[in-house]
Amino acid sequence: MRTPTPHALLSLTVNGDRHVVAAAPHHSLLEVLRYDLGLTGTKQGCDKGDCGACTVLIDGEPVLACCTLAATVRPGAQITTIEGLAGPAGRLDPVQEAFDRCGALQCGFCQPGMMLSARALLNRDAAPSDTAIREALGGNLCRCTGYTQIFEAVKLAAALARGESGASIDPTPPAEGYTVLGARHRKADGHGKATGAAVYTDDFNPPRMLHAKILRSPHAHARIVRIDTSRAAALPGVFAVLTGEALPRTYGVIPWTEDETALAIDRVRFVGEEVAAVAAVDEETANAALRLIDVEYEPLPPVLTPEAALAPGAPELFPGRRGGNLTKHVRLDFGDVDAALSNADALVEGEYFFEGTAHAPIEPHCAIAEYDARGLLTLHSATQIPHYVHRTLAKTLDLPSERVRVVQPALGGAFGGKSDPFGHEIVAAKLAMMTGRPVKILLTREETFYTHRGRHPMQMHMRLAANAEGRLTGLDSKILIDGGAYSSFGLVTSYYSGQLLTAPTGFETYRFDASRAFTNKPPCGPKRGHGSVQPRFAFEIQLDKMAEKLGLDPIELRRRNDVGPDTTTVNGQRITSNGFLECLRVVEQASGWRERRGKLGFGRGLGVAGSCYISGTAYPVYPNEMPQSGVQVRLDRSGRAHVMCGASDIGQGSDSMLAYIVAEELGLRPDDIRVTSSDTDLSPVDLGAYSSRVTFMAGNACREAASALSTLVREAVASKLEVPGREVACTPGRWFWLGDPTRGMDTREAFVLAEAAHGTLGATGGYRTDKTLGGPYRGGTIGASPAYSFTAHVAEVAVDVETGFVNVKKIWAAHDCGFALNPMIVEGQIAGSVYMGWAEAVMEEHAFAYGGPNPGLLRGPNLLDYRIPTTVEAPEIECHIVQSIDPNGPYGAKEAGEGPLHPVLPAIANAIYDAVGVRLDRLPFHPWRVREALRAAGRMGGR
Amino acid sequence: MSLHISAAPVLEPRTLAEALDLRASHPEAMPLAGGTDVMVYLEGGVIDPPRFLNLWGIAELGGLSRTGDALRIGALVTHTDVVRSPDAQALAPALVEACRTVGAVQIQNRGTIGGNVVNASPAGDTLPVLLALDAEFELHSAARGQRRVPAAQFWQGYRRMDLAPDELLVAVHVPAPSPGDRTFFRKVGTRQAQSISKVVLGARVRLDAATGTVTEARIAYGSVAATPVRCPATEAALIGRRRGDLAAAADTVATEIRPIDDVRSTAEYRLAVAVRVLRGWLAAV
Ligand SMILES: Cc1cc2nc3c(=O)[nH]c(=O)nc-3n(C[C@H](O)[C@H](O)[C@H](O)COP(=O)(O)OP(=O)(O)OC[C@H]3O[C@@H](n4cnc5c(N)ncnc54)[C@H](O)[C@@H]3O)c2cc1C
Ligand code: FES
Numbered sequence A: 001m002r003t004p005t006p007h008a009l010l011s012l013t014v015n016g017d018r019h020v021v022a023a024a025p026h027h028s029l030l031e032v033l034r035y036d037l038g039l040t041g042t043k044q045g046c047d048k049g050d051c052g053a054c055t056v057l058i059d060g061e062p063v064l065a066c067c068t069l070a071a072t073v074r075p076g077a078q079i080t081t082i083e084g085l086a087g088p089a090g091r092l093d094p095v096q097e098a099f100d101r102c103g104a105l106q107c108g109f110c111q112p113g114m115m116l117s118a119r120a121l122l123n124r125d126a127a128p129s130d131t132a133i134r135e136a137l138g139g140n141l142c143r144c145t146g147y148t149q150i151f152e153a154v155k156l157a158a159a160l161a162r163g164e165s166g167a168s169i170d171p172t173p174p175a176e177g178y179t180v181l182g183a184r185h186r187k188a189d190g191h192g193k194a195t196g197a198a199v200y201t202d203d204f205n206p207p208r209m210l211h212a213k214i215l216r217s218p219h220a221h222a223r224i225v226r227i228d229t230s231r232a233a234a235l236p237g238v239f240a241v242l243t244g245e246a247l248p249r250t251y252g253v254i255p256w257t258e259d260e261t262a263l264a265i266d267r268v269r270f271v272g273e274e275v276a277a278v279a280a281v282d283e284e285t286a287n288a289a290l291r292l293i294d295v296e297y298e299p300l301p302p303v304l305t306p307e308a309a310l311a312p313g314a315p316e317l318f319p320g321r322r323g324g325n326l327t328k329h330v331r332l333d334f335g336d337v338d339a340a341l342s343n344a345d346a347l348v349e350g351e352y353f354f355e356g357t358a359h360a361p362i363e364p365h366c367a368i369a370e371y372d373a374r375g376l377l378t379l380h381s382a383t384q385i386p387h388y389v390h391r392t393l394a395k396t397l398d399l400p401s402e403r404v405r406v407v408q409p410a411l412g413g414a415f416g417g418k419s420d421p422f423g424h425e426i427v428a429a430k431l432a433m434m435t436g437r438p439v440k441i442l443l444t445r446e447e448t449f450y451t452h453r454g455r456h457p458m459q460m461h462m463r464l465a466a467n468a469e470g471r472l473t474g475l476d477s478k479i480l481i482d483g484g485a486y487s488s489f490g491l492v493t494s495y496y497s498g499q500l501l502t503a504p505t506g507f508e509t510y511r512f513d514a515s516r517a518f519t520n521k522p523p524c525g526p527k528r529g530h531g532s533v534q535p536r537f538a539f540e541i542q543l544d545k546m547a548e549k550l551g552l553d554p555i556e557l558r559r560r561n562d563v564g565p566d567t568t569t570v571n572g573q574r575i576t577s578n579g580f581l582e583c584l585r586v587v588e589q590a591s592g593w594r595e596r597r598g599k600l601g602f603g604r605g606l607g608v609a610g611s612c613y614i615s616g617t618a619y620p621v622y623p624n625e626m627p628q629s630g631v632q633v634r635l636d637r638s639g640r641a642h643v644m645c646g647a648s649d650i651g652q653g654s655d656s657m658l659a660y661i662v663a664e665e666l667g668l669r670p671d672d673i674r675v676t677s678s679d680t681d682l683s684p685v686d687l688g689a690y691s692s693r694v695t696f697m698a699g700n701a702c703r704e705a706a707s708a709l710s711t712l713v714r715e716a717v718a719s720k721l722e723v724p725g726r727e728v729a730c731t732p733g734r735w736f737w738l739g740d741p742t743r744g745m746d747t748r749e750a751f752v753l754a755e756a757a758h759g760t761l762g763a764t765g766g767y768r769t770d771k772t773l774g775g776p777y778r779g780g781t782i783g784a785s786p787a788y789s790f791t792a793h794v795a796e797v798a799v800d801v802e803t804g805f806v807n808v809k810k811i812w813a814a815h816d817c818g819f820a821l822n823p824m825i826v827e828g829q830i831a832g833s834v835y836m837g838w839a840e841a842v843m844e845e846h847a848f849a850y851g852g853p854n855p856g857l858l859r860g861p862n863l864l865d866y867r868i869p870t871t872v873e874a875p876e877i878e879c880h881i882v883q884s885i886d887p888n889g890p891y892g893a894k895e896a897g898e899g900p901l902h903p904v905l906p907a908i909a910n911a912i913y914d915a916v917g918v919r920l921d922r923l924p925f926h927p928w929r930v931r932e933a934l935r936a937a938g939r940m941g942g943r
Numbered sequence B: 001m002s003l004h005i006s007a008a009p010v011l012e013p014r015t016l017a018e019a020l021d022l023r024a025s026h027p028e029a030m031p032l033a034g035g036t037d038v039m040v041y042l043e044g045g046v047i048d049p050p051r052f053l054n055l056w057g058i059a060e061l062g063g064l065s066r067t068g069d070a071l072r073i074g075a076l077v078t079h080t081d082v083v084r085s086p087d088a089q090a091l092a093p094a095l096v097e098a099c100r101t102v103g104a105v106q107i108q109n110r111g112t113i114g115g116n117v118v119n120a121s122p123a124g125d126t127l128p129v130l131l132a133l134d135a136e137f138e139l140h141s142a143a144r145g146q147r148r149v150p151a152a153q154f155w156q157g158y159r160r161m162d163l164a165p166d167e168l169l170v171a172v173h174v175p176a177p178s179p180g181d182r183t184f185f186r187k188v189g190t191r192q193a194q195s196i197s198k199v200v201l202g203a204r205v206r207l208d209a210a211t212g213t214v215t216e217a218r219i220a221y222g223s224v225a226a227t228p229v230r231c232p233a234t235e236a237a238l239i240g241r242r243r244g245d246l247a248a249a250a251d252t253v254a255t256e257i258r259p260i261d262d263v264r265s266t267a268e269y270r271l272a273v274a275v276r277v278l279r280g281w282l283a284a285v
């Protein structure tokens, strides 16, 4: 019997290497792997047990490293982490190879665990069935992929492992006229993500680093009477304690509504708001110090709904603020809606409610700040907007902006949840400045729920008018938005809730009236499909009701009112390319709509919906005349290229997109290209990954830079071959004369000639938006985009009439992305969007306590109670790409990352109506809610 | 990583006898099997034990075997072990089904039957099945040797059970089914994997071979009360009913369980589902 010791010496065999580590007895295997052994490929995505990101194999069986005490691993047990999955000389395991080839590695954060679970499955079952795959991966949550490409990858891995020679992905050739674009390529960052080598923010551990923790408000609304930090400051191991007074400058992502401070000053406005922070030698000491901070609160009555917030005499969140709790009111009128409504042949009126939802990327927020003696501040952060974080740090810390550098490492998913500058980023920076040591803040999963700026709850009232021919003559929309405690992107959200509704199905007159109210809940912001997913839900159900009223097929109603290409919408938005009718046609056909709708029997049904979304906005968040996106490309005489761009790759593949464009233009293979992105010191500014702007804007900027270089190389090659420049072309690896393709040279030689002729080869490109876009009225520029994407979905559901359980059998999604630079990535974006929208329809919601002892408390801020779907329930998703070739997009491309989410929710609602004849106008469609609706309609089956 | 506790030394017995001695001399030490529940409590700050008693690796607590006409499942047997055991598949298919729904593969590989029983969560997935199968728990202490407690008497209140501070659960005994036994397990969860149950049902009826009437019935639910519960009135209502005519007895459930509203479901929904799931099975028996 060993006697107890405070630190046990453990002998662990990891990836075949024996290690002896002295670990605290309560440390998990995850901590030992990540911190003691530096094997950071194993990820932490939750506070314990809920996400599967920490999966490792012990003797070939998957276990959660976070739930396994290191001390209980039997000596001699073989532990395998992602770093040990590859074979000799780093040869990828078939699982890694297949995940890379199938595009399953989006953000990649879930994938080390996922790949290990897949490996364990294949060890036991060389040819697993679909069900076996789903069950084996049920403990590994992925937020990016919708799981479809993961399922494909596991099947491909099994085939590769069985040595099947034909096992390969769809070898789509490049699109006509291209040598790279349009084909299925691996992602630029795929290899690093397959091997666990990709470095995410929390994987950095600079020497002498301190850990910071944040004390949060237990009250939804209270005055801070007094904060006493003296006991915390005196705790051994504590280096600095910080409260709000030290960071008095307000900030916010929208310059007109800067109402946040990094730590609360005088008043807290939601449960979980940041109040004070501590930097200490380790997290345990920092947590202990937080418990020693004495805060005296004077609780104030909270307002928890927008109705309560806007009622006369409601307690104010910002006393003395003009407008009180009304953060923004927008009202816009286009034409005479009242006349349209009163002259309508058919009128549909409905009330809809969209509950708030979370982004829940598997990677929690994390930031690491370093400050050196020269006064240079460097922040590594899990952000999707390094440029705005850069500006915010300079402002709030009173630093000249040239002294601030923000770097976004590999990012484990974002979906809009990392698109505000956050208090914890400023706090980490301030603590680093105070202590002179690197400071890391890693939020717990619970803290991410207070931080992330979830989708706004909206109460929507709509009246839709049509004439007897089925033309839509007017829409009157009134929306009440629950903003939470701060403005965040709320000004934009308020406009988007109306501005993005006027296509693809148009109407002749329009009024919208949106009010956003402050409430004592965590602030809301943008989530995939910012501001427009909610009204789209309401509107597309309105259309379904209208079609029924007019006796028209819902697809036909949409066809009749399609706005078409090259047009201007009722609110003045310019539409260029528009593939919506083709999207409708594709899903109509693929789903067997004509033969099957209304004919599947009670309990089963089909529903349709459509939508459009922006490809970036014409106007940047802060007014300026500079390009929205800048790219720099440098060619190397060794036959390589280096691209630098501020754009954030959040898993959506923007680094890859830059690489494909450079490869196309310069006769390179995509993996000949190195990408440096989202580092404010090294890459030209791009405003960030939001508004689906990156492919359109950074893609155009990249094309400009790459084609400038292409001209130089072409000239040099032409003069060597003594042929006209316009007759010179390139293909990956080679430049040649079109007249006789055997006359040419490899790309390296072409670059050498060009460098000899023109000097060092580098070029920049920038994308500026057309500032004439948008309607000629106040707010008319919001929602103005250089191009819009279009989507149509059909959903098929089976409703269990006794339990109310809605089983979404299949979703057919057709998306017009203009041109698919890499169809594999576009399909990944479509599937991921569909999955996320489906989850919001049937499972997810931000549930708050509205009464009881803790009003304003978020219920279940973890990945067990906030139910993001697993592999087992994910529906079948069939993706179709429609290409309308936009005149202004790079090679015709438009967005694909957000648009395809919108129609899922109303398509499911409409399918439920087709199945069981009840309307669900309130999200999400919990079984009990569906059951209630069925009962109210007298449609319960059985008893 | 944040752990809200101070360093807690681990006691490492190598045999059951050592473990029982340590259990007696260090009642403050928390037994640790797979640790899947314990780690979650640690992280949440729910517990802060000064010591752990690490049972993982004690051979006498392992092993799944058929002894005579019963299944002996060592306390350290994992859910995966149960799922893969031909003996368990043959003698206790409902238990196999229950173990298959615990968390996901990673939790099944590490979480143990003993941990599930002693953790005593009202949502513990194997517990209603153990009730329905008339399982017995073999408890040992250094001072008093061993005793057996029927599942029906083990869970006494919210996470309170008939287990003395110096005792360890050593094995779970599950009697082999009689030829006329029909068993059933069903979990209705918040999602399809990694889910906490809204309702779990474990059930067994014994049918007379000649007449097809029910001679014995066990109906047990989880997630509807502070402990897993049996439904004696429903069981009584089933006795003497004939196969084909069982379903109506399910309605009796509504008279004897009172589920609650929480973030995972509503009371009304839980009750409706509890009744429906049972009725569906009884109709198909
Ligand atoms: C992500 C996740 C999902 C989960 N999903 C489910 C689920 O779907 N269904 C479900 O039922 N459970 C679930 N659980 C809970 C847990 O995994 C199970 O209860 C498991 O069976 C516990 O076993 P263990 O060996 O890990 O227990 P431990 O955590 O080691 O122990 C649990 C408790 O039992 C005591 N104990 C353990 N063994 C003994 C013994 N032999 N004698 C005396 N006391 C003992 C411990 O002191 C402790 O109090 C889940 C847990 C996690 C983390
Ligand atoms: S970190 Fe282990 S399950 Fe989430």
Ligand code: FES
Binding pocket: A104, A105, A106, A107, A108, A109, A110, A111, A141, A142, A143, A144, A145, A362, A412, A413, A651
């Ligand atoms: S790729 Fe799975 S979470 Fe991002």
